[in-house]
Amino acid sequence: AERLHAVELLPFKAAIKAGARAVMTAHIAFPQFDASGRPATLSRKVVSELLRQELAFDGIVATDAFTMQGIADHFDPAEAAIIAAQAGVDALLIPVDTPRTHRRLVQAVRSGELPLQAVETAARRLLTMKAGLGLHELRTVDINRIADLINTPAAQQFAQNVASAAITLLEDDGAILPLPNDRPLKIVAGIISNSAAGNEGEHLAEQLTARTHDVASYLLSAGMSEALLAQALVQCREADVVMFELHLTVGAWKGALRLPPQALQFLQAAREAHKPLIAISFGDPYMFEYLPPMSVSLCAYGGGRLMERAAALALLGDTAIQGKLPVTIPGRFAFGHGLQRA
Incomplete structure (x- = not known):
């Protein structure tokens, strides 16, 4: 866990500090944080405790596609959607069977299996972001302008x-x-x-x-x-x-x-x-x-x-060389190694 915080989680901490609005979960297990073996997408320890509480992220948490093997091959997709929502995610991407997943989510809320507050919190996050982007006024995106707006x-x-x-x-x-x-x-x-x-x-x-x-x-x-x-x-x-x-x-x-x-x-x-x-x-x-x-x-x-x-x-020699290795290459170069050229 110490290495994860010092190396792998470092870019996420920096992104959150810089104001990242959304984070996507991966369908891979992090036994250092959740010994159950559940993938991060379905792990409350990863989503709520690590990402929300420890890293203080309050933006949108979206899953990777539910059609991917990490979910589809090991879980019932509709049940996995419930587990992901319970873990604290806000958006479920590409369900295997959207109508069935929706019915199961509604059933879970009505039975109390999935707290209504969790759904309302997720909806509020999504609607707040949409409003901030003006999507409540202009619901479509002009794809022909994307390059001009982003690739300046x-x-x-x-x-x-x-x-x-x-x-x-x-x-x-x-x-x-x-x-x-x-x-x-x-x-x-x-x-x-x-x-x-x-x-x-x-x-x-x-x-x-x-x-x-x-x-x-x-x-x-x-x-x-x-x-x-x-x-x-x-x-x-x-x-x-x-x-x-x-x-x-x-x-x-x-x-x-x-x-x-x-x-x-x-x-x-x-x-x-x-x-x-x-x-x-x-x-x-x-x-x-x-x-x-x-x-x-x-x-x-x-x-x-x-x-x-x-x-x-x-x-x-047109630019200075100043990079440092972010990893150790066994038997060759240590973490932090890098020759400098002005």
Whole structure:
């Protein structure tokens, strides 16, 4: 419980302090708080005692979808709705059978199984938020205006600043960073990904190419042809700098995070050719536990345009590197580790 408060719950505490209006529960158990094994969505100890009382959150608590396996495979959905309401949630999302769930909730209130006060409190929270957003006057949202209202230039710049502040330099053997700006480099990037986006590494390559560096990228996967792998290995041996990009994130149905044999061959070729080797994790930082020491190891923690641009700016010396590891990478780097670059 002490670690949960110091690490995992820290972002929630900060969000609540900053005025977050809603929190979603997950269908996962927290035995440190509730020994019954119930998922957080159905746990009074988590929703009412931890979130409401201990963390002093008075906004809307919404569940994750009731159609998800954490509820649907282990509980009667209508009965689970009662338990969730008793636990203190305000909004039940995507019931398996909405009419049946509604009938069961009405029955529970009439029988006293679910206190009417709990329903009224939840309704008051929801109506108060709707009124605050003007939804009692304009009930529909103009979806065509969402990007203009949310993705403003100021919001984009703020997000980019956050991305840059997160970049963490774990090692820089030989003080390779920043990359030189006075001459073009031949850079070969090997990319490993378990994302469905299909454009991993593109934004990073664009930023480096804009500085006259020549970037050739290869997706290293089990489906890679032998001819393409051979080409990547030749390019690797001829490069000025080799980048090893890991776009690997933990997620449902993704399975264990592993490096394909092609990635190991790519790494071996770079090391045998004694090339400066820059490894960047655009996802799970724990992947560095399974990699040998690199010339440069950089944590970006996530992928996409903002993080790839932040990584490029850090590599080029356009932004300071000031991130600190939020976790310990066993056998490699301790919690709080991070090399600084002005």
